[in-house]
Amino acid sequence: MIVAEQKPLNEIKAMLEGCNKVLAVGCGTCVAVCFAGGRQEVGLLSASLRMSTDIDGAAVDIDETIVQRQCEKEYNAPLEAELEQYDAILSLGCGVGVQSLAQQFPGKRILPALNTKFMGYPAEHGIWEDRCQGCGNCVLHLTGGVCPVSRCPKSLFNGPCGGSQGGICEVDQETECAWNVICENQLRLGLFDEMMEIHPAKDWSSARDGGHRRIVREDVRIPDEEKA
Amino acid sequence: MNAEEKTLDVANETFVPEVVAFCCRHCAYSAADLAGGGRISYSPSIKIVELPCTGRASALEILHALEKGADGVAVAGCLPGTCHYIRGNTQAKHRVTHVRKLLKTIGLEEERARMINISAAMGAQFVAEFTNFVETIKTLGPSPLSGETGITRTGSQP
Numbered sequence: 001m002i003v004a005e006q007k008p009l010n011e012i013k014a015m016l017e018g019c020n021k022v023l024a025v026g027c028g029t030c031v032a033v034c035f036a037g038g039r040q041e042v043g044l045l046s047a048s049l050r051m052s053t054d055i056d057g058a059a060v061d062i063d064e065t066i067v068q069r070q071c072e073k074e075y076n077a078p079l080e081a082e083l084e085q086y087d088a089i090l091s092l093g094c095g096v097g098v099q100s101l102a103q104q105f106p107g108k109r110i111l112p113a114l115n116t117k118f119m120g121y122p123a124e125h126g127i128w129e130d131r132c133q134g135c136g137n138c139v140l141h142l143t144g145g146v147c148p149v150s151r152c153p154k155s156l157f158n159g160p161c162g163g164s165q166g167g168i169c170e171v172d173q174e175t176e177c178a179w180n181v182i183c184e185n186q187l188r189l190g191l192f193d194e195m196m197e198i199h200p201a202k203d204w205s206s207a208r209d210g211g212h213r214r215i216v217r218e219d220v221r222i223p224d225e226e227k228a
Numbered sequence: 229m230n231a232e233e234k235t236l237d238v239a240n241e242t243f244v245p246e247v248v249a250f251c252c253r254h255c256a257y258s259a260a261d262l263a264g265g266g267r268i269s270y271s272p273s274i275k276i277v278e279l280p281c282t283g284r285a286s287a288l289e290i291l292h293a294l295e296k297g298a299d300g301v302a303v304a305g306c307l308p309g310t311c312h313y314i315r316g317n318t319q320a321k322h323r324v325t326h327v328r329k330l331l332k333t334i335g336l337e338e339e340r341a342r343m344i345n346i347s348a349a350m351g352a353q354f355v356a357e358f359t360n361f362v363e364t365i366k367t368l369g370p371s372p373l374s375g376e377t378g379i380t381r382t383g384s385q386p
Binding site: 008043051056 | 286
Protein backbone atom coordinates (compact mmCIF):
# COMPACT_ATOMS: atom_id res chain seq x y z
CA MET A 1 0.00 0.00 0.00
CA ILE A 2 0.96 3.64 -0.27
CA VAL A 3 2.25 4.78 3.11
CA ALA A 4 1.98 8.38 4.25
CA GLU A 5 2.21 10.39 7.45
CA GLN A 6 0.71 13.65 8.52
CA LYS A 7 2.67 16.86 8.14
CA PRO A 8 3.41 18.79 11.35
CA LEU A 9 0.35 20.75 12.53
CA ASN A 10 2.13 24.12 12.32
CA GLU A 11 3.04 23.45 8.69
CA ILE A 12 -0.59 22.73 7.87
CA LYS A 13 -1.75 25.79 9.81
CA ALA A 14 0.64 27.95 7.78
CA MET A 15 -0.92 26.58 4.58
CA LEU A 16 -4.38 27.56 5.84
CA GLU A 17 -3.44 31.19 6.37
CA GLY A 18 -6.05 33.42 4.79
CA CYS A 19 -8.67 30.67 4.72
CA ASN A 20 -11.88 30.99 6.71
CA LYS A 21 -13.60 27.78 5.74
CA VAL A 22 -11.89 24.59 4.64
CA LEU A 23 -13.02 21.09 3.74
CA ALA A 24 -10.77 18.30 5.02
CA VAL A 25 -11.06 15.30 2.70
CA GLY A 26 -9.74 11.92 3.76
CA CYS A 27 -9.30 8.80 1.67
CA GLY A 28 -10.66 5.39 2.58
CA THR A 29 -8.01 3.33 0.86
CA CYS A 30 -4.23 3.16 1.45
CA VAL A 31 -3.86 6.12 3.81
CA ALA A 32 -6.78 4.87 5.90
CA VAL A 33 -5.06 1.52 6.36
CA CYS A 34 -1.80 3.19 7.44
CA PHE A 35 -3.70 5.48 9.85
CA ALA A 36 -2.73 8.71 8.10
CA GLY A 37 -5.83 9.85 6.22
CA GLY A 38 -8.83 7.75 7.24
CA ARG A 39 -11.96 8.92 9.03
CA GLN A 40 -10.32 8.96 12.47
CA GLU A 41 -7.30 10.92 11.24
CA VAL A 42 -9.49 13.43 9.39
CA GLY A 43 -11.37 13.96 12.65
CA LEU A 44 -8.23 14.33 14.75
CA LEU A 45 -6.57 16.75 12.35
CA SER A 46 -9.71 18.81 11.82
CA ALA A 47 -10.36 19.06 15.56
CA SER A 48 -6.70 19.94 16.19
CA LEU A 49 -6.82 22.70 13.58
CA ARG A 50 -10.13 24.10 14.84
CA MET A 51 -8.81 24.14 18.41
CA SER A 52 -5.41 25.55 17.55
CA THR A 53 -6.67 28.30 15.27
CA ASP A 54 -9.33 29.18 17.86
CA ILE A 55 -6.64 29.52 20.53
CA ASP A 56 -4.63 31.71 18.14
CA GLY A 57 -7.66 33.97 17.78
CA ALA A 58 -8.13 33.29 14.07
CA ALA A 59 -10.51 30.34 14.08
CA VAL A 60 -10.79 28.43 10.82
CA ASP A 61 -14.04 26.57 10.19
CA ILE A 62 -13.14 23.06 9.09
CA ASP A 63 -15.66 20.56 7.80
CA GLU A 64 -14.80 16.89 7.40
CA THR A 65 -15.53 14.26 4.82
CA ILE A 66 -13.94 11.17 3.34
CA VAL A 67 -14.06 9.60 -0.10
CA GLN A 68 -13.41 5.95 -0.67
CA ARG A 69 -10.61 6.43 -3.21
CA GLN A 70 -9.35 9.95 -3.70
CA CYS A 71 -7.12 9.01 -6.64
CA GLU A 72 -10.14 8.28 -8.84
CA LYS A 73 -12.34 11.08 -10.11
CA GLU A 74 -15.56 9.07 -9.94
CA TYR A 75 -15.28 8.91 -6.17
CA ASN A 76 -14.51 12.63 -5.85
CA ALA A 77 -17.30 13.82 -8.13
CA PRO A 78 -19.95 14.15 -5.36
CA LEU A 79 -17.74 16.72 -3.60
CA GLU A 80 -18.23 19.26 -6.37
CA ALA A 81 -21.70 20.37 -5.28
CA GLU A 82 -20.39 21.43 -1.86
CA LEU A 83 -17.14 23.10 -2.83
CA GLU A 84 -18.30 26.64 -3.47
CA GLN A 85 -18.54 27.45 0.23
CA TYR A 86 -14.91 26.49 0.92
CA ASP A 87 -11.77 28.58 0.49
CA ALA A 88 -9.64 25.45 0.11
CA ILE A 89 -9.62 21.68 0.31
CA LEU A 90 -7.24 20.08 2.77
CA SER A 91 -6.49 16.66 1.34
CA LEU A 92 -5.53 13.77 3.56
CA GLY A 93 -4.91 11.62 0.51
CA CYS A 94 -1.57 10.54 -0.86
CA GLY A 95 0.16 12.68 -3.46
CA VAL A 96 -1.96 11.05 -6.13
CA GLY A 97 -5.15 11.92 -4.29
CA VAL A 98 -4.10 15.56 -3.86
CA GLN A 99 -3.30 15.88 -7.57
CA SER A 100 -6.47 14.11 -8.52
CA LEU A 101 -8.51 16.71 -6.61
CA ALA A 102 -6.41 19.55 -8.07
CA GLN A 103 -7.01 18.30 -11.60
CA GLN A 104 -10.68 17.70 -11.02
CA PHE A 105 -11.42 21.00 -9.29
CA PRO A 106 -9.08 23.49 -10.98
CA GLY A 107 -10.79 26.52 -9.41
CA LYS A 108 -10.09 25.39 -5.87
CA ARG A 109 -6.89 25.48 -3.82
CA ILE A 110 -5.91 21.95 -2.79
CA LEU A 111 -3.58 21.68 0.20
CA PRO A 112 -1.67 18.51 1.11
CA ALA A 113 -1.95 17.46 4.76
CA LEU A 114 0.20 14.36 4.35
CA ASN A 115 3.70 13.51 3.25
CA THR A 116 3.57 10.45 1.01
CA LYS A 117 6.50 8.24 1.93
CA PHE A 118 6.66 4.96 0.03
CA MET A 119 4.91 1.80 -1.08
CA GLY A 120 5.22 -0.16 2.09
CA TYR A 121 4.66 -3.27 4.09
CA PRO A 122 3.10 -3.22 7.56
CA ALA A 123 5.89 -5.02 9.43
CA GLU A 124 3.78 -4.93 12.56
CA HIS A 125 0.88 -2.84 13.87
CA GLY A 126 2.21 0.71 13.79
CA ILE A 127 5.38 -0.01 11.79
CA TRP A 128 5.62 0.31 8.01
CA GLU A 129 8.66 -0.42 5.90
CA ASP A 130 9.61 0.67 2.39
CA ARG A 131 9.22 -2.28 0.01
CA CYS A 132 8.86 -0.83 -3.48
CA GLN A 133 10.12 2.26 -5.28
CA GLY A 134 8.24 1.55 -8.48
CA CYS A 135 11.45 1.25 -10.49
CA GLY A 136 9.52 -0.22 -13.40
CA ASN A 137 11.61 -3.35 -13.91
CA CYS A 138 11.08 -5.91 -11.15
CA VAL A 139 14.00 -8.22 -10.25
CA LEU A 140 12.48 -9.94 -7.21
CA HIS A 141 12.73 -13.35 -8.95
CA LEU A 142 16.53 -12.92 -8.91
CA THR A 143 16.84 -11.64 -5.37
CA GLY A 144 15.01 -14.11 -3.16
CA GLY A 145 11.88 -11.95 -3.00
CA VAL A 146 13.76 -9.03 -1.44
CA CYS A 147 13.96 -5.72 -3.31
CA PRO A 148 17.51 -4.32 -3.46
CA VAL A 149 16.22 -1.03 -4.87
CA SER A 150 14.02 -0.16 -1.92
CA ARG A 151 15.65 -2.07 0.92
CA CYS A 152 19.33 -1.42 0.22
CA PRO A 153 20.06 2.28 0.88
CA LYS A 154 22.56 2.19 -1.99
CA SER A 155 20.19 0.25 -4.26
CA LEU A 156 23.07 -2.10 -5.05
CA PHE A 157 22.58 -4.91 -7.53
CA ASN A 158 25.67 -6.91 -6.62
CA GLY A 159 25.78 -6.51 -2.85
CA PRO A 160 26.36 -6.63 -0.02
CA CYS A 161 28.67 -3.66 0.33
CA GLY A 162 31.54 -3.46 2.81
CA GLY A 163 29.36 -1.71 5.33
CA SER A 164 27.25 -4.78 6.06
CA GLN A 165 28.16 -6.04 9.53
CA GLY A 166 26.52 -9.06 11.16
CA GLY A 167 23.53 -8.77 8.85
CA ILE A 168 22.95 -5.13 9.76
CA CYS A 169 23.14 -2.16 7.39
CA GLU A 170 25.76 0.50 8.11
CA VAL A 171 23.27 3.26 7.38
CA ASP A 172 20.85 2.33 10.17
CA GLN A 173 21.36 -0.10 13.05
CA GLU A 174 17.68 -1.05 12.93
CA THR A 175 17.81 -2.03 9.26
CA GLU A 176 18.68 -5.50 8.06
CA CYS A 177 21.25 -5.60 5.27
CA ALA A 178 19.00 -6.35 2.30
CA TRP A 179 21.75 -8.27 0.56
CA ASN A 180 22.36 -10.40 3.63
CA VAL A 181 18.66 -11.34 3.56
CA ILE A 182 18.86 -11.97 -0.19
CA CYS A 183 21.81 -14.35 0.31
CA GLU A 184 20.03 -16.18 3.14
CA ASN A 185 16.85 -16.54 1.09
CA GLN A 186 18.69 -17.80 -1.96
CA LEU A 187 20.59 -20.30 0.20
CA ARG A 188 17.34 -21.56 1.71
CA LEU A 189 15.79 -21.88 -1.75
CA GLY A 190 18.83 -23.74 -3.11
CA LEU A 191 19.44 -20.90 -5.56
CA PHE A 192 22.66 -19.53 -4.14
CA ASP A 193 24.57 -20.32 -7.35
CA GLU A 194 22.53 -17.61 -9.03
CA MET A 195 24.29 -15.14 -6.78
CA MET A 196 27.50 -15.68 -8.74
CA GLU A 197 25.97 -13.98 -11.74
CA ILE A 198 27.03 -10.37 -12.04
CA HIS A 199 24.16 -8.03 -12.79
CA PRO A 200 25.00 -5.25 -15.22
CA ALA A 201 24.28 -1.69 -14.26
CA LYS A 202 20.52 -1.25 -13.97
CA ASP A 203 18.75 0.66 -16.68
CA TRP A 204 17.00 3.33 -14.63
CA SER A 205 15.08 4.71 -17.58
CA SER A 206 12.13 2.56 -16.54
CA ALA A 207 12.19 4.32 -13.17
CA ARG A 208 11.52 8.00 -12.56
CA ASP A 209 14.87 8.84 -14.18
CA GLY A 210 13.23 8.15 -17.53
CA GLY A 211 10.89 11.09 -17.02
CA HIS A 212 7.18 11.22 -16.33
CA ARG A 213 5.74 7.74 -16.63
CA ARG A 214 2.52 6.68 -18.22
CA ILE A 215 0.92 3.36 -19.04
CA VAL A 216 -1.54 3.03 -21.92
CA ARG A 217 -3.63 -0.14 -22.17
CA GLU A 218 -5.61 -0.05 -25.38
CA ASP A 219 -7.45 -3.27 -24.42
CA VAL A 220 -9.15 -1.61 -21.44
CA ARG A 221 -9.52 1.93 -22.74
CA ILE A 222 -12.99 3.23 -23.46
CA PRO A 223 -13.21 4.51 -27.05
CA ASP A 224 -13.68 8.29 -27.31
CA GLU A 225 -17.08 7.92 -28.96
CA GLU A 226 -18.35 5.86 -26.00
CA LYS A 227 -17.17 8.26 -23.33
CA ALA A 228 -19.90 10.20 -21.61
CA MET B 229 -19.87 30.38 30.32
CA ASN B 230 -17.16 31.46 27.94
CA ALA B 231 -13.39 31.43 28.54
CA GLU B 232 -13.32 35.11 29.51
CA GLU B 233 -16.04 34.69 32.11
CA LYS B 234 -14.29 31.64 33.45
CA THR B 235 -11.06 33.60 33.77
CA LEU B 236 -12.97 36.13 35.85
CA ASP B 237 -14.20 33.24 37.94
CA VAL B 238 -10.62 32.19 38.57
CA ALA B 239 -9.86 35.67 39.81
CA ASN B 240 -12.86 35.32 42.12
CA GLU B 241 -11.73 31.85 43.11
CA THR B 242 -15.02 30.39 41.94
CA PHE B 243 -13.70 28.55 38.90
CA VAL B 244 -15.36 25.13 38.78
CA PRO B 245 -13.69 23.19 35.99
CA GLU B 246 -15.56 20.84 33.71
CA VAL B 247 -13.81 17.49 33.75
CA VAL B 248 -15.01 14.64 31.57
CA ALA B 249 -14.22 11.22 33.00
CA PHE B 250 -14.41 8.28 30.61
CA CYS B 251 -14.82 5.43 33.11
CA CYS B 252 -14.68 1.70 32.51
CA ARG B 253 -17.75 0.03 33.98
CA HIS B 254 -15.67 -2.81 35.43
CA CYS B 255 -13.46 -0.60 37.57
CA ALA B 256 -13.56 3.20 37.76
CA TYR B 257 -17.33 3.47 37.27
CA SER B 258 -17.89 0.92 40.01
CA ALA B 259 -15.30 2.69 42.17
CA ALA B 260 -17.29 5.92 41.76
CA ASP B 261 -20.39 3.99 42.85
CA LEU B 262 -18.51 2.62 45.83
CA ALA B 263 -17.42 6.13 46.80
CA GLY B 264 -21.02 7.26 46.55
CA GLY B 265 -22.24 4.28 48.58
CA GLY B 266 -19.66 5.12 51.20
CA ARG B 267 -20.82 8.75 51.17
CA ILE B 268 -17.40 10.01 50.17
CA SER B 269 -18.11 13.14 48.21
CA TYR B 270 -16.10 14.13 45.18
CA SER B 271 -15.84 17.21 43.06
CA PRO B 272 -18.95 18.27 41.14
CA SER B 273 -16.58 19.06 38.28
CA ILE B 274 -16.45 15.42 37.28
CA LYS B 275 -18.84 14.38 34.54
CA ILE B 276 -18.71 10.62 34.21
CA VAL B 277 -19.19 8.84 30.89
CA GLU B 278 -19.60 5.10 31.39
CA LEU B 279 -17.79 2.89 28.91
CA PRO B 280 -17.73 -0.91 28.58
CA CYS B 281 -13.92 -0.63 28.65
CA THR B 282 -11.48 2.27 28.31
CA GLY B 283 -10.37 0.59 25.08
CA ARG B 284 -13.61 2.07 23.71
CA ALA B 285 -12.34 5.63 24.21
CA SER B 286 -10.82 6.77 20.95
CA ALA B 287 -8.31 9.59 20.68
CA LEU B 288 -10.94 11.47 18.71
CA GLU B 289 -13.50 11.29 21.52
CA ILE B 290 -10.96 12.49 24.06
CA LEU B 291 -9.98 15.39 21.80
CA HIS B 292 -13.59 16.23 20.98
CA ALA B 293 -14.38 16.58 24.70
CA LEU B 294 -11.61 19.17 24.96
CA GLU B 295 -12.67 20.85 21.73
CA LYS B 296 -16.20 21.22 23.03
CA GLY B 297 -14.89 23.05 26.05
CA ALA B 298 -14.00 20.53 28.74
CA ASP B 299 -11.17 21.86 30.90
CA GLY B 300 -9.78 18.36 31.42
CA VAL B 301 -10.41 14.80 30.31
CA ALA B 302 -9.54 11.70 32.31
CA VAL B 303 -9.70 8.15 31.07
CA ALA B 304 -10.07 5.83 34.04
CA GLY B 305 -9.50 2.14 33.46
CA CYS B 306 -8.56 -1.03 35.26
CA LEU B 307 -5.25 -1.59 37.00
CA PRO B 308 -2.45 -2.75 34.66
CA GLY B 309 -2.87 -6.41 33.78
CA THR B 310 -6.48 -6.66 34.97
CA CYS B 311 -8.45 -5.46 31.94
CA HIS B 312 -11.51 -7.64 31.31
CA TYR B 313 -10.74 -7.40 27.62
CA ILE B 314 -7.03 -8.13 28.11
CA ARG B 315 -5.45 -4.90 26.89
CA GLY B 316 -8.16 -2.25 26.53
CA ASN B 317 -6.64 -0.17 29.33
CA THR B 318 -3.17 -0.42 27.74
CA GLN B 319 -4.56 0.81 24.43
CA ALA B 320 -6.34 3.62 26.23
CA LYS B 321 -3.08 4.67 27.86
CA HIS B 322 -1.37 4.83 24.45
CA ARG B 323 -4.23 6.96 23.14
CA VAL B 324 -4.08 9.36 26.07
CA THR B 325 -0.32 9.69 25.51
CA HIS B 326 -1.03 10.41 21.84
CA VAL B 327 -3.64 13.03 22.71
CA ARG B 328 -1.25 14.68 25.18
CA LYS B 329 1.27 15.06 22.35
CA LEU B 330 -1.45 16.52 20.12
CA LEU B 331 -2.45 19.00 22.83
CA LYS B 332 1.08 20.38 22.95
CA THR B 333 1.07 21.04 19.21
CA ILE B 334 -2.42 22.53 19.44
CA GLY B 335 -1.36 24.97 22.14
CA LEU B 336 -3.08 23.42 25.16
CA GLU B 337 -1.38 22.03 28.26
CA GLU B 338 -0.86 18.27 28.00
CA GLU B 339 -1.86 17.96 31.67
CA ARG B 340 -5.46 18.48 30.59
CA ALA B 341 -5.59 14.79 29.57
CA ARG B 342 -4.77 12.06 32.05
CA MET B 343 -4.92 8.27 32.30
CA ILE B 344 -5.97 6.88 35.66
CA ASN B 345 -5.80 3.20 36.65
CA ILE B 346 -8.02 2.03 39.45
CA SER B 347 -9.96 -1.05 40.57
CA ALA B 348 -13.64 -1.38 41.45
CA ALA B 349 -12.69 -1.76 45.12
CA MET B 350 -10.85 1.57 45.26
CA GLY B 351 -13.66 4.05 46.03
CA ALA B 352 -11.52 6.28 48.23
CA GLN B 353 -8.66 6.20 45.72
CA PHE B 354 -11.10 7.18 42.97
CA VAL B 355 -11.94 10.30 44.95
CA ALA B 356 -8.26 10.97 45.69
CA GLU B 357 -7.18 10.54 42.05
CA PHE B 358 -9.93 12.76 40.70
CA THR B 359 -9.51 15.38 43.43
CA ASN B 360 -5.86 15.56 42.40
CA PHE B 361 -6.80 15.86 38.72
CA VAL B 362 -9.38 18.57 39.37
CA GLU B 363 -6.82 20.48 41.45
CA THR B 364 -4.36 20.22 38.55
CA ILE B 365 -6.98 21.62 36.18
CA LYS B 366 -7.80 24.42 38.61
CA THR B 367 -4.10 25.32 38.67
CA LEU B 368 -4.04 25.38 34.87
CA GLY B 369 -7.17 27.55 34.75
CA PRO B 370 -10.00 27.41 32.26
CA SER B 371 -9.45 26.01 28.83
CA PRO B 372 -9.06 28.80 26.30
CA LEU B 373 -11.64 27.06 24.15
CA SER B 374 -14.98 28.64 24.83
CA GLY B 375 -17.07 25.49 24.54
CA GLU B 376 -19.93 27.14 22.74
CA THR B 377 -21.46 23.77 21.99
CA GLY B 378 -21.69 20.50 23.84
CA ILE B 379 -21.02 20.77 27.54
CA THR B 380 -23.36 22.91 29.59
CA ARG B 381 -21.35 25.01 32.01
CA THR B 382 -23.47 25.06 35.10
CA GLY B 383 -20.62 25.05 37.61
CA SER B 384 -22.48 22.56 39.78
CA GLN B 385 -23.59 19.00 39.53
CA PRO B 386 -27.26 18.51 38.71
